[in-house]
Amino acid sequence: MNIFVLEDDIAIGMGLSYSLENEGYSVTLAKSIKEAKEIVSKNKYSLYLLDLTLPDGSGYEICKTVKAQGELPVIFLTAFDNEINVVTGFELGADDYISKPFRVRELLARIKSVLRRYTNENADGKIVIDDMVVNTNEAKVTVKDEEIILTAMEYRLLLTFLNNRGKVLTRQKLLEEIWDVDGDFVNDNTLTVYIKRLRDKVEEDPNEPKLIQTVRGMGYILK
Amino acid sequence: MNIFVLEDDIAIGMGLSYSLENEGYSVTLAKSIKEAKEIVSKNKYSLYLLDLTLPDGSGYEICKTVKAQGELPVIFLTAFDNEINVVTGFELGADDYISKPFRVRELLARIKSVLRRYTNENADGKIVIDDMVVNTNEAKVTVKDEEIILTAMEYRLLLTFLNNRGKVLTRQKLLEEIWDVDGDFVNDNTLTVYIKRLRDKVEEDPNEPKLIQTVRGMGYILK
DNA sequence: ATATATTATTACAAAACTGTAATGGAATAT
DNA sequence: ATATTCCATTACAGTTTTGTAATAATATAT
Numbered sequence: 001m002n003i004f005v006l007e008d009d010i011a012i013g014m015g016l017s018y019s020l021e022n023e024g025y026s027v028t029l030a031k032s033i034k035e036a037k038e039i040v041s042k043n044k045y046s047l048y049l050l051d052l053t054l055p056d057g058s059g060y061e062i063c064k065t066v067k068a069q070g071e072l073p074v075i076f077l078t079a080f081d082n083e084i085n086v087v088t089g090f091e092l093g094a095d096d097y098i099s100k101p102f103r104v105r106e107l108l109a110r111i112k113s114v115l116r117r118y119t120n121e122n123a124d125g126k127i128v129i130d131d132m133v134v135n136t137n138e139a140k141v142t143v144k145d146e147e148i149i150l151t152a153m154e155y156r157l158l159l160t161f162l163n164n165r166g167k168v169l170t171r172q173k174l175l176e177e178i179w180d181v182d183g184d185f186v187n188d189n190t191l192t193v194y195i196k197r198l199r200d201k202v203e204e205d206p207n208e209p210k211l212i213q214t215v216r217g218m219g220y221i222l223k
Numbered sequence: 224m225n226i227f228v229l230e231d232d233i234a235i236g237m238g239l240s241y242s243l244e245n246e247g248y249s250v251t252l253a254k255s256i257k258e259a260k261e262i263v264s265k266n267k268y269s270l271y272l273l274d275l276t277l278p279d280g281s282g283y284e285i286c287k288t289v290k291a292q293g294e295l296p297v298i299f300l301t302a303f304d305n306e307i308n309v310v311t312g313f314e315l316g317a318d319d320y321i322s323k324p325f326r327v328r329e330l331l332a333r334i335k336s337v338l339r340r341y342t343n344e345n346a347d348g349k350i351v352i353d354d355m356v357v358n359t360n361e362a363k364v365t366v367k368d369e370e371i372i373l374t375a376m377e378y379r380l381l382l383t384f385l386n387n388r389g390k391v392l393t394r395q396k397l398l399e400e401i402w403d404v405d406g407d408f409v410n411d412n413t414l415t416v417y418i419k420r421l422r423d424k425v426e427e428d429p430n431e432p433k434l435i436q437t438v439r440g441m442g443y444i445l446k
Numbered sequence: 447a448t449a450t451a452t453t454a455t456t457a458c459a460a461a462a463c464t465g466t467a468a469t470g471g472a473a474t475a476t
Numbered sequence: 477a478t479a480t481t482c483c484a485t486t487a488c489a490g491t492t493t494t495g496t497a498a499t500a501a502t503a504t505a506t
Contacts, residue, residue, distance in 0.1 A: 105336075108336075113331075126247075136359040139362065139378055152362070152374060155362055156363075192452095193494090194494095216452070413466075416484090439474085
Protein backbone atom coordinates (compact mmCIF):
# COMPACT_ATOMS: atom_id res chain seq x y z
CA MET A 1 0.00 0.00 0.00
CA ASN A 2 1.56 3.24 -1.10
CA ILE A 3 0.28 6.59 0.06
CA PHE A 4 0.88 9.92 -1.57
CA VAL A 5 1.16 12.83 0.84
CA LEU A 6 0.97 16.47 -0.17
CA GLU A 7 2.03 18.72 2.68
CA ASP A 8 4.18 21.83 2.67
CA ASP A 9 4.93 21.91 6.37
CA ILE A 10 8.08 19.83 6.58
CA ALA A 11 7.59 18.87 10.22
CA ILE A 12 4.09 17.55 9.59
CA GLY A 13 5.17 15.89 6.35
CA MET A 14 8.02 14.02 7.97
CA GLY A 15 5.89 13.12 10.96
CA LEU A 16 3.24 11.68 8.70
CA SER A 17 5.77 9.72 6.69
CA TYR A 18 7.15 8.25 9.85
CA SER A 19 3.78 7.25 11.27
CA LEU A 20 2.52 5.84 8.02
CA GLU A 21 5.66 3.86 7.31
CA ASN A 22 5.47 2.53 10.82
CA GLU A 23 2.07 1.13 9.96
CA GLY A 24 3.45 -0.65 6.95
CA TYR A 25 2.57 1.80 4.20
CA SER A 26 5.12 3.18 1.81
CA VAL A 27 4.98 6.93 1.45
CA THR A 28 5.72 9.44 -1.27
CA LEU A 29 5.93 13.02 -0.12
CA ALA A 30 5.41 16.19 -2.13
CA LYS A 31 5.80 19.72 -0.78
CA SER A 32 4.17 21.78 -3.47
CA ILE A 33 1.39 21.64 -6.01
CA LYS A 34 3.94 21.79 -8.78
CA GLU A 35 5.86 18.82 -7.44
CA ALA A 36 2.66 16.93 -6.68
CA LYS A 37 1.32 17.38 -10.20
CA GLU A 38 4.43 15.88 -11.69
CA ILE A 39 4.44 12.86 -9.40
CA VAL A 40 0.72 12.23 -9.52
CA SER A 41 0.58 12.31 -13.29
CA LYS A 42 3.22 9.60 -13.51
CA ASN A 43 2.17 7.24 -10.71
CA LYS A 44 -0.86 5.74 -9.08
CA TYR A 45 -1.19 5.38 -5.34
CA SER A 46 -3.46 3.43 -3.05
CA LEU A 47 -4.51 6.59 -1.27
CA TYR A 48 -3.93 10.36 -1.46
CA LEU A 49 -3.52 12.57 1.58
CA LEU A 50 -3.78 16.15 0.42
CA ASP A 51 -3.21 19.35 2.34
CA LEU A 52 -5.61 22.00 1.14
CA THR A 53 -3.68 25.21 1.58
CA LEU A 54 -0.28 25.37 -0.01
CA PRO A 55 1.87 28.32 -1.05
CA ASP A 56 1.42 27.67 -4.76
CA GLY A 57 -2.21 26.62 -4.85
CA SER A 58 -4.82 24.31 -3.38
CA GLY A 59 -4.90 20.55 -2.92
CA TYR A 60 -8.23 20.66 -4.77
CA GLU A 61 -6.34 20.73 -8.02
CA ILE A 62 -4.48 17.54 -7.27
CA CYS A 63 -7.69 15.89 -6.15
CA LYS A 64 -9.27 16.71 -9.49
CA THR A 65 -6.29 15.25 -11.34
CA VAL A 66 -6.38 12.14 -9.20
CA LYS A 67 -10.10 11.56 -9.53
CA ALA A 68 -9.78 11.93 -13.28
CA GLN A 69 -7.49 8.91 -13.25
CA GLY A 70 -10.10 6.64 -11.78
CA GLU A 71 -11.75 5.58 -8.57
CA LEU A 72 -9.02 6.51 -6.14
CA PRO A 73 -9.37 7.36 -2.45
CA VAL A 74 -8.56 10.88 -1.31
CA ILE A 75 -8.43 12.39 2.17
CA PHE A 76 -8.03 16.12 2.73
CA LEU A 77 -6.03 17.69 5.52
CA THR A 78 -7.70 20.98 6.35
CA ALA A 79 -6.30 23.76 8.48
CA PHE A 80 -9.59 24.67 10.12
CA ASP A 81 -12.94 23.12 10.71
CA ASN A 82 -14.23 25.09 7.82
CA GLU A 83 -17.64 23.98 6.65
CA ILE A 84 -17.20 25.42 3.21
CA ASN A 85 -14.00 23.53 2.70
CA VAL A 86 -15.65 20.36 3.78
CA VAL A 87 -18.58 20.66 1.45
CA THR A 88 -16.39 21.56 -1.48
CA GLY A 89 -14.07 18.73 -0.56
CA PHE A 90 -16.77 16.13 -0.75
CA GLU A 91 -18.15 17.66 -3.91
CA LEU A 92 -14.76 17.24 -5.46
CA GLY A 93 -14.91 13.60 -4.57
CA ALA A 94 -12.82 13.46 -1.43
CA ASP A 95 -13.65 10.43 0.66
CA ASP A 96 -12.93 12.00 3.99
CA TYR A 97 -11.26 14.98 5.54
CA ILE A 98 -9.53 15.66 8.80
CA SER A 99 -8.79 19.03 10.31
CA LYS A 100 -5.51 20.01 11.88
CA PRO A 101 -4.38 19.60 14.47
CA PHE A 102 -5.32 15.93 14.27
CA ARG A 103 -4.29 12.93 16.25
CA VAL A 104 -2.22 10.51 14.23
CA ARG A 105 -4.28 7.61 15.51
CA GLU A 106 -7.40 9.18 14.17
CA LEU A 107 -5.86 9.79 10.79
CA LEU A 108 -4.72 6.17 10.63
CA ALA A 109 -8.24 5.05 11.47
CA ARG A 110 -9.69 7.12 8.68
CA ILE A 111 -7.12 5.85 6.23
CA LYS A 112 -7.96 2.27 7.09
CA SER A 113 -11.65 2.98 6.89
CA VAL A 114 -11.41 4.62 3.50
CA LEU A 115 -9.20 1.88 2.13
CA ARG A 116 -11.58 -0.72 3.43
CA ARG A 117 -14.47 1.01 1.79
CA TYR A 118 -12.59 0.80 -1.50
CA THR A 119 -11.74 -2.85 -1.23
CA ASN A 120 -15.08 -3.86 0.30
CA GLU A 121 -13.18 -5.57 3.03
CA ASN A 122 -14.76 -5.54 6.45
CA ALA A 123 -13.18 -5.92 9.87
CA ASP A 124 -13.08 -9.70 9.61
CA GLY A 125 -11.04 -9.73 6.45
CA LYS A 126 -14.13 -10.71 4.51
CA ILE A 127 -14.73 -9.26 1.09
CA VAL A 128 -18.30 -9.20 -0.12
CA ILE A 129 -19.26 -8.76 -3.75
CA ASP A 130 -22.90 -9.38 -4.52
CA ASP A 131 -23.59 -12.95 -3.50
CA MET A 132 -19.93 -13.84 -3.16
CA VAL A 133 -18.04 -13.70 0.12
CA VAL A 134 -14.29 -14.23 0.19
CA ASN A 135 -12.78 -14.83 3.59
CA THR A 136 -9.06 -14.30 3.20
CA ASN A 137 -8.41 -15.33 6.78
CA GLU A 138 -9.64 -18.80 6.08
CA ALA A 139 -9.24 -18.99 2.32
CA LYS A 140 -12.89 -19.84 2.04
CA VAL A 141 -15.27 -18.61 -0.63
CA THR A 142 -19.04 -18.77 -0.58
CA VAL A 143 -21.59 -17.94 -3.24
CA LYS A 144 -25.15 -17.58 -2.04
CA ASP A 145 -23.97 -18.98 1.31
CA GLU A 146 -22.80 -22.15 -0.37
CA GLU A 147 -19.13 -22.92 0.00
CA ILE A 148 -17.24 -23.06 -3.26
CA ILE A 149 -14.09 -25.14 -3.46
CA LEU A 150 -11.43 -23.34 -5.44
CA THR A 151 -8.07 -24.75 -6.38
CA ALA A 152 -4.95 -22.89 -5.32
CA MET A 153 -4.58 -21.30 -8.76
CA GLU A 154 -8.22 -20.35 -9.04
CA TYR A 155 -8.11 -18.77 -5.61
CA ARG A 156 -5.06 -16.72 -6.47
CA LEU A 157 -6.67 -15.60 -9.67
CA LEU A 158 -9.73 -14.48 -7.74
CA LEU A 159 -7.60 -12.61 -5.21
CA THR A 160 -5.82 -10.81 -8.00
CA PHE A 161 -9.16 -9.55 -9.24
CA LEU A 162 -10.21 -8.54 -5.74
CA ASN A 163 -7.00 -6.59 -5.23
CA ASN A 164 -7.61 -4.75 -8.48
CA ARG A 165 -11.33 -4.31 -8.39
CA GLY A 166 -12.62 -1.96 -11.05
CA LYS A 167 -9.36 -1.98 -12.93
CA VAL A 168 -8.89 -3.78 -16.21
CA LEU A 169 -6.26 -6.46 -15.83
CA THR A 170 -4.37 -7.38 -18.97
CA ARG A 171 -3.65 -10.99 -19.73
CA GLN A 172 0.02 -10.15 -19.38
CA LYS A 173 -0.50 -8.70 -15.92
CA LEU A 174 -2.55 -11.66 -14.78
CA LEU A 175 0.01 -14.12 -16.08
CA GLU A 176 2.70 -12.26 -14.21
CA GLU A 177 0.70 -12.13 -11.01
CA ILE A 178 -0.33 -15.74 -10.93
CA TRP A 179 2.36 -17.60 -12.78
CA ASP A 180 5.23 -15.27 -11.95
CA VAL A 181 6.32 -15.20 -15.56
CA ASP A 182 7.25 -12.15 -17.57
CA GLY A 183 7.21 -13.91 -20.87
CA ASP A 184 5.28 -16.87 -22.07
CA PHE A 185 6.36 -19.77 -19.95
CA VAL A 186 2.75 -20.75 -19.73
CA ASN A 187 0.49 -20.91 -22.68
CA ASP A 188 -1.47 -17.70 -23.10
CA ASN A 189 -4.58 -19.78 -23.43
CA THR A 190 -4.02 -21.20 -19.97
CA LEU A 191 -5.36 -17.99 -18.54
CA THR A 192 -8.46 -18.14 -20.67
CA VAL A 193 -9.11 -21.63 -19.41
CA TYR A 194 -8.71 -20.55 -15.81
CA ILE A 195 -11.05 -17.65 -16.31
CA LYS A 196 -13.63 -20.08 -17.54
CA ARG A 197 -13.05 -22.43 -14.62
CA LEU A 198 -13.39 -19.61 -12.14
CA ARG A 199 -16.50 -18.30 -13.81
CA ASP A 200 -18.05 -21.75 -13.82
CA LYS A 201 -17.65 -21.88 -10.06
CA VAL A 202 -18.36 -18.31 -9.10
CA GLU A 203 -20.80 -16.81 -11.57
CA GLU A 204 -24.51 -17.33 -11.28
CA ASP A 205 -24.69 -17.74 -15.06
CA PRO A 206 -21.21 -18.42 -16.48
CA ASN A 207 -22.47 -17.58 -19.96
CA GLU A 208 -23.30 -14.06 -18.84
CA PRO A 209 -20.63 -13.18 -16.33
CA LYS A 210 -21.61 -10.44 -13.91
CA LEU A 211 -18.45 -10.46 -11.83
CA ILE A 212 -15.52 -11.24 -14.07
CA GLN A 213 -16.17 -9.49 -17.33
CA THR A 214 -14.06 -9.58 -20.43
CA VAL A 215 -12.87 -6.35 -21.97
CA ARG A 216 -12.12 -7.30 -25.51
CA GLY A 217 -8.59 -6.49 -26.59
CA MET A 218 -7.72 -5.34 -23.10
CA GLY A 219 -8.20 -8.11 -20.60
CA TYR A 220 -10.62 -8.78 -17.79
CA ILE A 221 -12.20 -6.70 -15.07
CA LEU A 222 -13.94 -7.52 -11.80
CA LYS A 223 -17.39 -5.98 -11.71
CA MET B 224 -14.12 -10.76 15.45
CA ASN B 225 -16.13 -10.47 18.64
CA ILE B 226 -15.55 -7.73 21.15
CA PHE B 227 -16.54 -7.75 24.78
CA VAL B 228 -17.54 -4.35 26.15
CA LEU B 229 -17.88 -3.55 29.84
CA GLU B 230 -19.56 -0.19 30.32
CA ASP B 231 -22.19 0.87 32.84
CA ASP B 232 -23.28 4.04 31.05
CA ILE B 233 -26.03 2.78 28.81
CA ALA B 234 -25.71 5.61 26.30
CA ILE B 235 -21.99 5.02 25.82
CA GLY B 236 -22.46 1.27 25.77
CA MET B 237 -25.11 1.36 23.08
CA GLY B 238 -23.13 3.90 21.09
CA LEU B 239 -20.07 1.69 21.19
CA SER B 240 -22.04 -1.36 20.16
CA TYR B 241 -23.45 0.52 17.23
CA SER B 242 -20.09 1.83 16.04
CA LEU B 243 -18.31 -1.46 16.50
CA GLU B 244 -21.00 -3.48 14.76
CA ASN B 245 -20.90 -0.97 11.97
CA GLU B 246 -17.25 -1.82 11.50
CA GLY B 247 -18.07 -5.49 11.23
CA TYR B 248 -17.35 -6.65 14.76
CA SER B 249 -19.87 -8.52 16.82
CA VAL B 250 -20.34 -7.11 20.28
CA THR B 251 -21.25 -8.48 23.69
CA LEU B 252 -22.17 -5.87 26.25
CA ALA B 253 -22.02 -6.10 30.03
CA LYS B 254 -23.12 -3.38 32.43
CA SER B 255 -21.64 -4.54 35.70
CA ILE B 256 -18.64 -6.41 37.05
CA LYS B 257 -20.93 -9.17 38.23
CA GLU B 258 -22.42 -9.64 34.79
CA ALA B 259 -19.04 -9.33 33.13
CA LYS B 260 -17.48 -12.01 35.34
CA GLU B 261 -20.13 -14.48 34.38
CA ILE B 262 -19.83 -13.85 30.66
CA VAL B 263 -16.06 -13.64 30.56
CA SER B 264 -15.58 -16.91 32.43
CA LYS B 265 -17.70 -18.72 29.88
CA ASN B 266 -16.53 -17.19 26.61
CA LYS B 267 -13.45 -15.95 24.87
CA TYR B 268 -13.40 -12.78 22.81
CA SER B 269 -11.04 -11.29 20.28
CA LEU B 270 -10.72 -8.13 22.32
CA TYR B 271 -11.93 -6.68 25.62
CA LEU B 272 -12.98 -3.06 26.09
CA LEU B 273 -13.21 -2.42 29.80
CA ASP B 274 -14.50 0.61 31.61
CA LEU B 275 -12.49 1.15 34.77
CA THR B 276 -14.98 2.69 37.14
CA LEU B 277 -18.20 0.83 37.66
CA PRO B 278 -20.72 0.91 40.50
CA ASP B 279 -19.84 -2.55 41.75
CA GLY B 280 -16.08 -2.51 41.24
CA SER B 281 -13.26 -1.88 38.81
CA GLY B 282 -12.57 -3.16 35.32
CA TYR B 283 -9.17 -4.21 36.64
CA GLU B 284 -10.72 -7.34 38.05
CA ILE B 285 -12.07 -8.42 34.71
CA CYS B 286 -8.74 -7.68 33.10
CA LYS B 287 -7.04 -10.00 35.56
CA THR B 288 -9.55 -12.76 34.83
CA VAL B 289 -9.11 -12.27 31.11
CA LYS B 290 -5.34 -12.23 31.16
CA ALA B 291 -5.37 -15.41 33.24
CA GLN B 292 -7.11 -17.10 30.31
CA GLY B 293 -4.28 -16.43 27.91
CA GLU B 294 -2.78 -13.81 25.66
CA LEU B 295 -5.84 -11.71 25.03
CA PRO B 296 -5.98 -8.04 24.07
CA VAL B 297 -7.48 -5.57 26.52
CA ILE B 298 -8.18 -1.85 26.18
CA PHE B 299 -9.25 0.26 29.12
CA LEU B 300 -11.73 3.09 28.96
CA THR B 301 -10.74 5.59 31.63
CA ALA B 302 -12.77 8.50 32.88
CA PHE B 303 -9.86 10.90 33.17
CA ASP B 304 -6.32 11.21 31.96
CA ASN B 305 -5.19 9.79 35.23
CA GLU B 306 -1.53 8.80 35.26
CA ILE B 307 -1.95 6.36 38.09
CA ASN B 308 -4.71 4.56 36.28
CA VAL B 309 -2.59 4.33 33.20
CA VAL B 310 0.42 2.87 34.92
CA THR B 311 -1.65 0.36 36.85
CA GLY B 312 -3.51 -0.48 33.67
CA PHE B 313 -0.40 -1.37 31.76
CA GLU B 314 1.01 -3.25 34.73
CA LEU B 315 -2.11 -5.34 34.73
CA GLY B 316 -1.45 -6.19 31.14
CA ALA B 317 -3.73 -3.83 29.30
CA ASP B 318 -2.58 -3.24 25.76
CA ASP B 319 -3.86 0.27 25.47
CA TYR B 320 -6.14 2.71 27.17
CA ILE B 321 -8.24 5.60 26.03
CA SER B 322 -9.69 8.34 28.16
CA LYS B 323 -13.22 9.64 27.88
CA PRO B 324 -14.47 11.54 26.17
CA PHE B 325 -12.89 9.87 23.16
CA ARG B 326 -13.57 10.06 19.48
CA VAL B 327 -15.01 6.86 18.13
CA ARG B 328 -12.62 6.99 15.20
CA GLU B 329 -9.68 7.02 17.53
CA LEU B 330 -11.01 4.10 19.52
CA LEU B 331 -11.50 2.13 16.32
CA ALA B 332 -7.94 2.91 15.32
CA ARG B 333 -6.60 1.64 18.61
CA ILE B 334 -8.70 -1.49 18.39
CA LYS B 335 -7.34 -2.22 14.93
CA SER B 336 -3.83 -1.49 16.05
CA VAL B 337 -4.04 -3.75 19.07
CA LEU B 338 -5.63 -6.55 17.09
CA ARG B 339 -2.98 -6.21 14.46
CA ARG B 340 -0.28 -6.41 17.05
CA TYR B 341 -1.81 -9.66 18.23
CA THR B 342 -2.07 -11.21 14.85
CA ASN B 343 1.18 -9.77 13.53
CA GLU B 344 -0.71 -8.52 10.56
CA ASN B 345 0.53 -5.29 9.04
CA ALA B 346 -1.26 -2.77 6.89
CA ASP B 347 -0.79 -4.82 3.72
CA GLY B 348 -2.48 -7.89 5.10
CA LYS B 349 0.91 -9.53 5.48
CA ILE B 350 1.61 -11.65 8.51
CA VAL B 351 5.22 -12.03 9.50
CA ILE B 352 6.48 -14.75 11.78
CA ASP B 353 10.23 -15.09 11.96
CA ASP B 354 11.37 -15.83 8.43
CA MET B 355 7.90 -16.61 7.20
CA VAL B 356 5.67 -14.07 5.49
CA VAL B 357 2.07 -14.91 4.67
CA ASN B 358 0.32 -12.56 2.30
CA THR B 359 -3.37 -13.28 2.62
CA ASN B 360 -4.19 -10.82 -0.13
CA GLU B 361 -2.34 -12.90 -2.64
CA ALA B 362 -2.33 -16.28 -0.95
CA LYS B 363 1.43 -16.29 -1.21
CA VAL B 364 3.83 -17.57 1.41
CA THR B 365 7.54 -16.95 1.57
CA VAL B 366 10.20 -18.38 3.85
CA LYS B 367 13.52 -16.55 3.85
CA ASP B 368 12.22 -14.58 0.86
CA GLU B 369 11.77 -17.76 -1.13
CA GLU B 370 8.25 -18.45 -2.29
CA ILE B 371 6.76 -21.64 -0.91
CA ILE B 372 4.02 -23.35 -2.87
CA LEU B 373 1.33 -24.64 -0.58
CA THR B 374 -1.63 -26.74 -1.60
CA ALA B 375 -5.12 -25.49 -0.81
CA MET B 376 -5.36 -27.73 2.24
CA GLU B 377 -1.91 -26.85 3.54
CA TYR B 378 -2.65 -23.17 3.14
CA ARG B 379 -5.89 -23.45 5.06
CA LEU B 380 -4.14 -25.36 7.78
CA LEU B 381 -1.54 -22.63 8.04
CA LEU B 382 -4.22 -19.93 8.17
CA THR B 383 -5.96 -21.76 10.97
CA PHE B 384 -2.77 -21.61 12.97
CA LEU B 385 -2.28 -17.94 12.16
CA ASN B 386 -5.80 -17.13 13.28
CA ASN B 387 -5.16 -18.90 16.55
CA ARG B 388 -1.61 -17.96 17.21
CA GLY B 389 -0.41 -18.86 20.69
CA LYS B 390 -3.40 -21.06 21.35
CA VAL B 391 -3.18 -24.82 21.44
CA LEU B 392 -5.36 -26.27 18.73
CA THR B 393 -6.70 -29.73 19.37
CA ARG B 394 -6.74 -32.27 16.59
CA GLN B 395 -10.50 -32.20 16.83
CA LYS B 396 -10.62 -28.46 16.36
CA LEU B 397 -8.25 -28.56 13.41
CA LEU B 398 -10.21 -31.33 11.74
CA GLU B 399 -13.39 -29.30 12.17
CA GLU B 400 -11.80 -26.14 10.82
CA ILE B 401 -10.21 -27.63 7.76
CA TRP B 402 -12.32 -30.61 6.87
CA ASP B 403 -15.62 -29.28 8.20
CA VAL B 404 -16.30 -32.51 10.02
CA ASP B 405 -17.48 -32.88 13.57
CA GLY B 406 -16.76 -36.56 13.79
CA ASP B 407 -14.23 -38.67 12.03
CA PHE B 408 -15.10 -38.54 8.39
CA VAL B 409 -11.43 -38.20 7.69
CA ASN B 410 -8.85 -40.40 9.25
CA ASP B 411 -7.39 -38.83 12.35
CA ASN B 412 -3.95 -39.55 11.00
CA THR B 413 -4.67 -37.38 7.97
CA LEU B 414 -4.06 -34.35 10.11
CA THR B 415 -0.73 -35.70 11.33
CA VAL B 416 0.31 -36.20 7.76
CA TYR B 417 -0.66 -32.67 6.82
CA ILE B 418 1.22 -31.27 9.78
CA LYS B 419 4.29 -33.02 8.53
CA ARG B 420 3.79 -31.79 4.98
CA LEU B 421 3.36 -28.24 6.18
CA ARG B 422 6.39 -28.48 8.44
CA ASP B 423 8.48 -29.87 5.62
CA LYS B 424 7.70 -26.80 3.55
CA VAL B 425 7.70 -24.13 6.20
CA GLU B 426 10.11 -25.08 8.95
CA GLU B 427 13.81 -24.45 8.68
CA ASP B 428 14.47 -27.84 10.26
CA PRO B 429 11.32 -29.98 10.09
CA ASN B 430 12.81 -32.33 12.68
CA GLU B 431 12.92 -29.53 15.21
CA PRO B 432 9.87 -27.41 14.46
CA LYS B 433 10.12 -23.85 15.66
CA LEU B 434 6.80 -22.63 14.31
CA ILE B 435 4.31 -25.44 14.53
CA GLN B 436 5.01 -27.25 17.74
CA THR B 437 3.29 -30.34 19.05
CA VAL B 438 1.80 -30.28 22.51
CA ARG B 439 1.61 -33.89 23.43
CA GLY B 440 -1.84 -35.05 24.41
CA MET B 441 -3.30 -31.67 23.50
CA GLY B 442 -2.67 -30.82 19.88
CA TYR B 443 -0.50 -28.29 18.11
CA ILE B 444 0.43 -24.67 18.65
CA LEU B 445 1.88 -21.97 16.43
CA LYS B 446 5.03 -20.55 17.99
C1' DA C 447 -19.16 -10.26 -46.83
C1' DT C 448 -14.90 -12.04 -45.72
C1' DA C 449 -10.80 -12.21 -43.29
C1' DT C 450 -8.56 -11.70 -39.03
C1' DA C 451 -7.91 -11.30 -34.33
C1' DT C 452 -9.54 -12.35 -29.93
C1' DT C 453 -11.84 -15.06 -26.61
C1' DA C 454 -14.47 -19.47 -25.33
C1' DT C 455 -15.01 -24.33 -25.07
C1' DT C 456 -13.78 -29.04 -24.85
C1' DA C 457 -10.88 -32.86 -24.21
C1' DC C 458 -6.85 -34.97 -22.54
C1' DA C 459 -2.39 -36.68 -20.55
C1' DA C 460 1.12 -35.61 -17.02
C1' DA C 461 1.72 -34.06 -12.61
C1' DA C 462 0.32 -33.02 -8.15
C1' DC C 463 -2.82 -33.55 -4.43
C1' DT C 464 -5.43 -36.12 -1.06
C1' DG C 465 -6.57 -39.39 2.21
C1' DT C 466 -5.45 -43.95 4.11
C1' DA C 467 -2.83 -47.83 5.71
C1' DA C 468 1.09 -49.79 7.53
C1' DT C 469 5.10 -49.19 10.14
C1' DG C 470 8.30 -46.88 13.21
C1' DG C 471 9.59 -43.86 17.32
C1' DA C 472 9.10 -41.33 21.33
C1' DA C 473 6.97 -40.07 25.51
C1' DT C 474 4.24 -41.37 29.39
C1' DA C 475 2.13 -44.68 32.49
C1' DT C 476 1.98 -49.11 34.85
C1' DA D 477 11.42 -52.59 32.31
C1' DT D 478 7.46 -53.06 29.68
C1' DA D 479 3.24 -51.78 27.89
C1' DT D 480 0.60 -48.36 26.11
C1' DT D 481 -0.57 -44.24 24.05
C1' DC D 482 0.29 -40.74 21.09
C1' DC D 483 2.65 -38.77 17.27
C1' DA D 484 5.87 -39.20 13.01
C1' DT D 485 7.14 -41.23 8.81
C1' DT D 486 6.74 -43.57 4.56
C1' DA D 487 4.48 -45.46 0.78
C1' DC D 488 0.69 -45.78 -2.24
C1' DA D 489 -3.68 -45.70 -5.09
C1' DG D 490 -7.53 -42.88 -6.38
C1' DT D 491 -8.71 -38.47 -7.49
C1' DT D 492 -8.10 -33.79 -8.80
C1' DT D 493 -5.49 -30.27 -10.73
C1' DT D 494 -2.77 -28.30 -14.21
C1' DG D 495 -1.27 -26.84 -18.52
C1' DT D 496 -1.74 -27.60 -23.42
C1' DA D 497 -3.70 -28.56 -27.91
C1' DA D 498 -7.33 -28.59 -30.98
C1' DT D 499 -11.58 -26.61 -32.23
C1' DA D 500 -15.49 -23.43 -32.00
C1' DA D 501 -17.54 -19.03 -31.39
C1' DT D 502 -17.59 -14.09 -31.41
C1' DA D 503 -16.22 -9.50 -32.30
C1' DT D 504 -13.64 -6.24 -35.10
C1' DA D 505 -11.38 -4.76 -39.31
C1' DT D 506 -10.80 -4.77 -44.28
